[in-house]
Amino acid sequence: MDNIKQTVFDLLKDLTGTDFSANPDENLFATGTLDSMDTVQLLLGLQDELGITVPVSEFDRSEWETPNKIAAKAASLQ
Amino acid sequence: MQSTIIEAIDAVAMQEPNRPAIDVLGQVNTYGELKAASDAIAADLAVRPIAAKTPILVYCDQSFAAIAAFLGCVKAGHAYIPVDTHSPKDRLTMIEDIAKPALVIATVPLPLTLHTPTVTPEQLQATMQDGAAAPAPSLQGGDNFYIIFTSGTTGQPKGVQISLDNLASFVAWMADFNLPTQAKMLAQAPFSFDLSVMSLYPALTAGGCLKVLPKETTADLRQLVTALPDLDVDVWVSTPSFIEMCLLDPTFDAAHHPNLRQLFFCGEELTHKTAARLLDRFPAAELFNTYGPTEATVAVTAVRITQDILARYPRLPIGYAKPDTTLRLIAETAQQEGDRVIGELAIAGPSVSKGYLNRPNKTAAVFTTDRGVQAYRTGDLGYIEDDGLIFYCGRTDFQIKLNGYRIELEEVNHYLNLAPMIRQGVAVPRYNREHKVAALLAYVVPADPTVDPATLTTAIHEHLQGVMMAYMIPSRFEFKDSLPLTQNGKVAIKALIQEVNA
Numbered sequence: 001m002d003n004i005k006q007t008v009f010d011l012l013k014d015l016t017g018t019d020f021s022a023n024p025d026e027n028l029f030a031t032g033t034l035d036s037m038d039t040v041q042l043l044l045g046l047q048d049e050l051g052i053t054v055p056v057s058e059f060d061r062s063e064w065e066t067p068n069k070i071a072a073k074a075a076s077l078q
Numbered sequence: 079m080q081s082t083i084i085e086a087i088d089a090v091a092m093q094e095p096n097r098p099a100i101d102v103l104g105q106v107n108t109y110g111e112l113k114a115a116s117d118a119i120a121a122d123l124a125v126r127p128i129a130a131k132t133p134i135l136v137y138c139d140q141s142f143a144a145i146a147a148f149l150g151c152v153k154a155g156h157a158y159i160p161v162d163t164h165s166p167k168d169r170l171t172m173i174e175d176i177a178k179p180a181l182v183i184a185t186v187p188l189p190l191t192l193h194t195p196t197v198t199p200e201q202l203q204a205t206m207q208d209g210a211a212a213p214a215p216s217l218q219g220g221d222n223f224y225i226i227f228t229s230g231t232t233g234q235p236k237g238v239q240i241s242l243d244n245l246a247s248f249v250a251w252m253a254d255f256n257l258p259t260q261a262k263m264l265a266q267a268p269f270s271f272d273l274s275v276m277s278l279y280p281a282l283t284a285g286g287c288l289k290v291l292p293k294e295t296t297a298d299l300r301q302l303v304t305a306l307p308d309l310d311v312d313v314w315v316s317t318p319s320f321i322e323m324c325l326l327d328p329t330f331d332a333a334h335h336p337n338l339r340q341l342f343f344c345g346e347e348l349t350h351k352t353a354a355r356l357l358d359r360f361p362a363a364e365l366f367n368t369y370g371p372t373e374a375t376v377a378v379t380a381v382r383i384t385q386d387i388l389a390r391y392p393r394l395p396i397g398y399a400k401p402d403t404t405l406r407l408i409a410e411t412a413q414q415e416g417d418r419v420i421g422e423l424a425i426a427g428p429s430v431s432k433g434y435l436n437r438p439n440k441t442a443a444v445f446t447t448d449r450g451v452q453a454y455r456t457g458d459l460g461y462i463e464d465d466g467l468i469f470y471c472g473r474t475d476f477q478i479k480l481n482g483y484r485i486e487l488e489e490v491n492h493y494l495n496l497a498p499m500i501r502q503g504v505a506v507p508r509y510n511r512e513h514k515v516a517a518l519l520a521y522v523v524p525a526d527p528t529v530d531p532a533t534l535t536t537a538i539h540e541h542l543q544g545v546m547m548a549y550m551i552p553s554r555f556e557f558k559d560s561l562p563l564t565q566n567g568k569v570a571i572k573a574l575i576q577e578v579n580a
Contacts, residue, residue, distance in 0.1 A: 014510050016517055016554065030532075035553050036299065037481045038517065040323045041510075044355075047326075056303045056326045 004050065004078075005071045011045040012067060024067040042070070052077040082246040083223070084152060084215065086283035088113050097260075099282060100142050102290040103305065107142040109285070112149065114209065115142075119150025119183075119202070121210035128180035130216070133157040133225055133435070135179040135194065137170070138269055140292045143185040143199070145278070146206055148224070148269075152242075153212045156180065157222035159237065162270035164293060168545055169235065173227050176436055177237055219243040225435050226272050228372050228484055237435035238272075238372045245279060247429040248375040251400045252280040255366070255380075258339055261286040263313040266296060266320055272372045273345045273482070277315045286313075296320065303327040307334065314341040317482030318348045321356065331359040344368045344377050345482040347470065348394055349512035353383045369396035369470060372484075373444070373454045375429035378403050379468055393513065395467045396460070403427030404448070405468055408455060422474050423460045426453035476571065478507045478515045483549040485518070487571070493546045494520060499537050501525045502561055505552055506574045520552035521561055521574055531557055 009021045012028075015038050020026060028034040034042065043054045052074055064070050087109070090097060095110025123134070134151045136158045138144035144160070151158040159177055161170060167190050174182075174192050182188070182196040197205070217223070223242045227235040257263075263281040265288040267273040281288050289311045295301045306327050314321070321341070324330045332338070341356065341363055348367045356365055365384075370377035381387070381397035388394075399405045407421030426448040433441030444455045459471045476487040487505045494503030503522040510516040524534055535555050542551045562570040 014516065016508065018554075033554050036297070037319055037323075038553070040299070040319075040326060041516070043326050044322060048351075048355075053328045054326065056299050059299060 001071065001075055004075050005067075007046070007049045008067050008071045008074065011042055011049070014045075015041055020067045024071075026067070027065045028067070029061055029065050039064070046070075046074050050074055050078060083242065083249065083279060083283060084149065084217075087149065090282075090285040094285065097285060098287045100145060100288045100290065102141060102292060103295065104308075105142075112142070112146060112282075115146035115206035116149035116153055117212035118205050118208050118210045119147055120153035120212045122197075122205045122208075123150065123154035123156065123181070124213040126181065128156075130155060131157075131221060132180035133159050133177055133222065135159045135161060135174065135177065135182045136185070136269075137161050137163065137182060137188055138185045139163050140265065140268060140290050141185055143202060143206065144269060145282075145288075147183045147185060147202065151183075152217055152223055153215065155213075155216035155221070157225050157239070159225045159227065160269035160274075161227070162268040162293075164268065164548070165270065166543075166545060166547060169227075169547065172235055173237070176235065177225065177227075178436070217242055219246070220432075222435075224275075226270065226372055236437060236440055238431050239433060239435050240272075240375050240431055244375045244429045244431060245275070247400075247402055247427070248275070248377070249279045249283055251402075251429075252276070253284065255340065255342075257284065257286075258312045260284065261313045262289055262311045262337075263287070264309070264311045264315050265290045266316050267345070267482075268293060271345070271482070272376050273315065273317065275376050276342060276344060276368075277313075281313075296323070299323060299326065306330055309335075310337065311335075312337045312339045314338060316343065317345040318343050318352050319346060319481045322352055325352075325355055325359070332362060335360075338363055340364045340366065342366045342368055342380075344370065346479040347512075347514055348383070349514055350388065350392060350394055351512055353394060354388055357383070357385060357388065367394055367397060369468070371425075371454065371456055371458075373431045373456075374403075374425045374427070375431070378425055378427065378429060379405065381467065391469075393469065395463075396470045397468060398466050399425075399468070400427070400429075403429065404451075405460075405462065406448075407460070407462065411474070418461045420459055420461045420471055423456045423458050423468070423470075424448065424453055425456060426451040428452075430454045472513075478518070480507070480515045480518055481549060483547075485550050490518070490520075490546070490550050490552065493542060493550075494522065494552075496545070497538055497541050499525050499529070499534060499541065502569070504561060504569045504571060504574060506571070506578045508578050517554065518550075518552045519554045519556060519578060521556050521558055523560060524557055527559070531555075 091109035091113035098106045099109045099112045100107045222239045225237045263277040265277040368377040368380040379397035404426045412421030430452040433445045490505035501523045507515045508517045564570045
């Protein structure tokens with residue numbers, strides 16, 4: 001799980017320029033940090049780094065809105 | 079040259095009137111219908127009291143009516159100015175002010191009243207059905223065929239004038255790629271973005287079919303992945319950002335899309351990572367990276383990206399110049415960097431625009447002639463290998479590309495500084511490891527420092543949505559007490575870019 005969290009922080013840092021390790025519960029959509037193109041990049045990054053496939057047709061933004069939720073969701077898909 | 083575009087499309091209509099020309103999510107219109115509708119629109123324009131060769135603004139969605147209106151304008155001897163329905167109202171009035179169009183044709187209702195006489199969607203539909211014959215062709219090779227507005231500094235968009243000769247040069251080059259016969263080409267970009275031209279005329283002049291994925295579908299990931307499996311195209315045209323969205327669908331691969339033979343990318347940098355993912359999914363398809371500014375008609379360089387190219391170049395080449403065109407480094411900008419000479423790229427050739435509509439000063443600043451050939455200074459930095467392969471290395475100014483859209487940071491700054499809740503603001507791009515702009519941030523000194531950041535962010539967002547294109551709005555706002563200044567008292571944008579990208 002720590003590995004997954006670190007991967008999520010790294011991907012978010014690369015995407016947004018912000019290190020979220022101190023604020024893992026920030027709502028990335030409400031603050032405008034992630035737009036739809038960023039979300040795509042994040043999911044592609046998770047595909048590449050963790051070998052998971054996100055079922056986009058069932059994508060529910062509320063399950064992905066914070067770094068912690070992203071890590072938990074990614075772990076459940078592994 | 080008159081024969082090249084319009085007559086080629088009409089020839090298909092006369093030989094095979096029932097051949098599908100445009101397919102918008104299963105709603106198909108034929109070449110016969112396209113000819114009848116565009117002829118009738120041209121006939122209607124010809125009897126209106128409008129001056130010859132004045133442009134016509136077409137406010138449009140990605141529909142059959144839009145394409146019929148474009149061709150109708152050209153058949154009546156007028157250039158069309160496509161303005162997408164997702165443009166903000168301000169942009170529409172600014173384009174009207176600069177272009178002074180003779181007429182507005184609206185394929186969907188206008189969001190506001192313009193001064194210019196307007197053909198409503200209902201009137202347009204009635205005209206398209208009336209069966210009138212087209213007037214005699216009058217558009218000459220040097221006359222404008224379309225005018226596409228790009229963003230400009232301080233909020234003033236610039237209208238790039240593309241002549242019939244410019245477009246014919248581009249379309250002839252595209253035919254050299256050995257496109258499948260009567261290609262089914264993806265049409266995803268809105269018509270106000272000149273990437274759309276890469277599908278539009280290469281498909282229609284060759285009897286192909288435009289497979290339109292409208293913005294309403296592509297803006298929603300779930301709708302997109304629902305529509306993708308049924309999308310039967312053999313030629314893909316999009317920005318790299320768009321196909322990245324499609325890659326989220328695990329069935330978007332050669333096994334599920336066996337007919338997909340060629341993929342063309344333009345509008346922003348194709349990264350090594352994305353190209354590698356694509357060759358993995360579509361190992362037998364031909365993947366082309368292309369490059370070109372709107373000012374030189376869509377694209378002027380191309381290269382097939384193979385496993386060999388991926389292995390050789392960590393940052394992909396943008397290609398070789400098309401045969402009728404020269405790209406060279408502007409001598410006074412060229413500098414030795416390591417074993418390379420990097421400089422500003424200039425493009426000279428028959429697809430280079432005559433300049434910006436009604437903006438002689440802006441035109442003179444970047445358009446010139448090179449040995450008698452029309453030439454354009456791109457503002458793009460690059461280097462050219464001995465065999466003519468060209469590489470892009472960034473911008474000379476503060477223009478960026480984000481998700482395929484060209485954004486001038488000064489324009490974003492202009493709007494930030496007009497916002498009542500902002501005392502001073504500056505847009506700062508954040509680059510990722512692939513040298514791509516990943517996000518646009520804004521450093522802002524608030525007018526009222528006591529407002530909390532979340533409330534302020536929401537207020538600024540709401541304000542900016544009313545005045546600027548959605549793609550230009552910074553995704554994140556950092557609030558500061560002051561911004562760093564240069565010795566001249568200007569905001570030290572380069573320092574901020576370094577800070578953000580450290």
